Amino acid sequence: MTVLRTSQEGCWELTTNTWGTFLSPTRDPLADTVITQEQLQGFELKPNTPRIPYALWDKWIQLCIELTKRNSSNLEVSCRLLRHQDDSSRYRIFVPEQRVTGVSVRVDTFDKAVDIETGEVVSQWPPEGWRPCGSSHSHNTMDAFFSGTDDQYELGDPGLHIVVGKINVTNNEYVLEASVTANKRRFIIDPNDVVELDSDTAQTATYHPAVLDVITLPSARTFNSNSYSSAFNRRSSTWSAPLAYTSSKAAVSLLDNEMMLVLTQVDHLITVAKDRQISINDVLRELIEEIECLNDMEDLMPSTTDPFYWSTY
Amino acid sequence: MGLFNFSAPSNSSEGQDVQILVNDESITVPAAEAKGMTVAQLFTRFASGVCDVTRINRYVAQGRIVSGTSNVEEGTIYSGAIASEAKG
Numbered sequence: 001m002t003v004l005r006t007s008q009e010g011c012w013e014l015t016t017n018t019w020g021t022f023l024s025p026t027r028d029p030l031a032d033t034v035i036t037q038e039q040l041q042g043f044e045l046k047p048n049t050p051r052i053p054y055a056l057w058d059k060w061i062q063l064c065i066e067l068t069k070r071n072s073s074n075l076e077v078s079c080r081l082l083r084h085q086d087d088s089s090r091y092r093i094f095v096p097e098q099r100v101t102g103v104s105v106r107v108d109t110f111d112k113a114v115d116i117e118t119g120e121v122v123s124q125w126p127p128e129g130w131r132p133c134g135s136s137h138s139h140n141t142m143d144a145f146f147s148g149t150d151d152q153y154e155l156g157d158p159g160l161h162i163v164v165g166k167i168n169v170t171n172n173e174y175v176l177e178a179s180v181t182a183n184k185r186r187f188i189i190d191p192n193d194v195v196e197l198d199s200d201t202a203q204t205a206t207y208h209p210a211v212l213d214v215i216t217l218p219s220a221r222t223f224n225s226n227s228y229s230s231a232f233n234r235r236s237s238t239w240s241a242p243l244a245y246t247s248s249k250a251a252v253s254l255l256d257n258e259m260m261l262v263l264t265q266v267d268h269l270i271t272v273a274k275d276r277q278i279s280i281n282d283v284l285r286e287l288i289e290e291i292e293c294l295n296d297m298e299d300l301m302p303s304t305t306d307p308f309y310w311s312t313y
Numbered sequence: 314m315g316l317f318n319f320s321a322p323s324n325s326s327e328g329q330d331v332q333i334l335v336n337d338e339s340i341t342v343p344a345a346e347a348k349g350m351t352v353a354q355l356f357t358r359f360a361s362g363v364c365d366v367t368r369i370n371r372y373v374a375q376g377r378i379v380s381g382t383s384n385v386e387e388g389t390i391y392s393g394a395i396a397s398e399a400k401g
Contacts, residue, residue, distance in 0.1 A: 007322050014317060021317065078400050083337070105400040109370075125394055128376070132336045137400040149401025156365025157395050158338045182338070183363055289401045 003029060043180060043187030045194075050089035052081070054196040055205060059116050060093050061164065061174065063207040064138035067100065067215070069169035077215060078105040078137035079116065081160060082130040092130060094122065095211040101218045103285060104149065104292045105137055112214060119208035134159030134180075140167055142285075144177035146186065149289055155184045160194055323348075329388030331355065335364045335395070344387040353381030356393050370396035 003026060004012045013026040060079055067075040077100055084090035094113040099106045110125035126132050135154065139145070144165025146154070154161045158181055166175040176191035191197065266287070273283045328344030333356060342359050350358065352374075356366045371394040372379050379391070 004319060023317075076400060078398070103401060105398075107398045109396055110394070110398075111396075125371070125396070131334070131392075132395065134336070135398065135400075147401035149399055153365075153398045153400065156368060157336065157398065158363050159336045292401075 001026075005030075043182075043189065045180070045189055049194060050083075050091075051193070052091050052093075052195045054199040055203075056091055056093055056117060057195050057197070058199075058204060059207040060136060061172075062204070063095070063116065063211060064140075064164045064174070065167055065169055065172060066207075067138060068140040068167045073217070074102050074140040075100045075217065076103065076105050076138050076140060078107060078135060080110060080113065080132060081134040081136065082126060083133045085129055085131045091133075092127075093117070093136075094127075095207075095214055096125075097214040097216075099216045099218075101292065102140065103288050114208065114211045114214050116207045116211055119210035121210070132159065134161050136162040136164060138167065139163055139165035142166070144175045146177065146179065147289065148286065151186065154179075154181050155186060158182050161186075162191065162195070322346075331385055331387060332390040333360050334390060334392035335360055335369070338363045347385045347387065350385045351382050352379055352385055352391055355385050355391065356381075360393065364393075364395065366393070368395045368397055369393040 001013055004014075004023070005028065006012065011026050011028040012023045014021055015024040063079075064077060067073070067077040078096070078098055080094045080096060082092045082094065084092075093116040094110075095116055096107045096110045096113040111123055113122045113125060114120070115122070135157070137150075142165055144163045146161070146163060150161070150163070161179050161181055163177045164174050165177065166173075168174065176195070176197075177188070178191040178194055179186045179188050181187070266284075269283060269287070270280055273280050323343065323345035328348070330344055331342045331347040333340040333342060335356075338360075340359050340363065342355065347355055347359075352372050356369060356372070360366055372381055373392045373394070374386075374389050385391070
């Protein structure tokens with residue numbers, strides 16, 4: 001038997017059956033290592049990994065809290081983490097232009113992003129001398145966990161990814177879930193190993209107000225403009241088209257029958273979830289995400305006709 | 314017939330290696346394997362295992378933006394910037 005040893009695709013041998021010849025995978029006779037499942041799935045964080053400084057992290061947390069408590073909206077928000085290319089102990093946090101809801105964040109481009117500390121606006125991502133190293137986003141009052149959407153986007157975005165959840169706006173407490181994604185896999189790590197979660201000094205410095213300029217709230221919420229700060233109101237105009245769509249109740253009423261069919265199916269979903277003792281909240285949350293993804297795809301339709309939108313080739 | 318005629322991999326000691334950067338991840342590609350590829354092809358072939366290459370919208374080499382259709386030059390470090398995201 002001749003073993004064909006490739007650089008990337010393992011070992012193969014030519015196999016012949018009554019019909020013909022083909023390649024089939026085979027064991028490597030020169031194999032010299034046994035890897036356990038635990039090793040295969042494990043991850044060891046580099047010792048002395050520089051942690052995100054408390055003063056910087058706290059600005060991000062203040063923004064998460066603000067988006068959670070603003071008008072009791074419980075909104076999510078997202079940021080990008082960067083490290084200096086010559087000194088990995090230096091971090092920056094940028095808030096990219098984004099649309100947020102209570103269960104999702106959508107960022108179409110990082111080419112407009114605001115430094116959470118200085119308010120500097122970057123129009124070409126990433127800023128020179130800095131290397132993207134991950135992200136963080138808020139789950140407002142919900143649990144801190146990585147959703148299906150997070151996996152979809154973060155597994156292909158190697159680095160440190162942190163969810164901020166269970167935000168209590170009364171006492172400013174929150175829960176973190178931290179991970180490193182690499183090789184299109186996610187490894188859960190201890191947040192304490194990558195973030196300074198407390199400080200010797202009691203000072204609290206908040207985020208730069210310019211970050212609010214790049215956060216667009218859900219269209220329906222812009223109706224109640226008196227409740228929002230001027231920074232948020234400035235953004236509301238960007239949602240004029242969806243607003244016109246959602247405000248047209250008469251038009252939607254023409255779809256009453258279809259709406260009823262959907263609601264009947266949602267009822268059925270809830271009943272089945274109860275029967276199988278699955279969290280109804282989780283099921284409905286997943287459903288909302290799916291619906292939002294469909295909506296996002298609709299929003300993107302004109303852009304996807306541009307071959308340069310997603311890629312330069 | 315003749316389907317199963319095999320060749321040895323390219324001699325990886327020829328030329329200067331090419332380096333790919335995506336976020337903090339670094340991949341070294343032997344010059345011989347990168348030869349004749351465009352930058353976009355280089356990322357698709359060698360960075361697909363570590364990132365979603367379809368979300369890269371910009372390539373940078375030596376501080377300058379380069380087109381995905383330009384030819385790979387040996388000894389060069391290419392970084393790819395992921396452009397978008399969604400969170401749930």
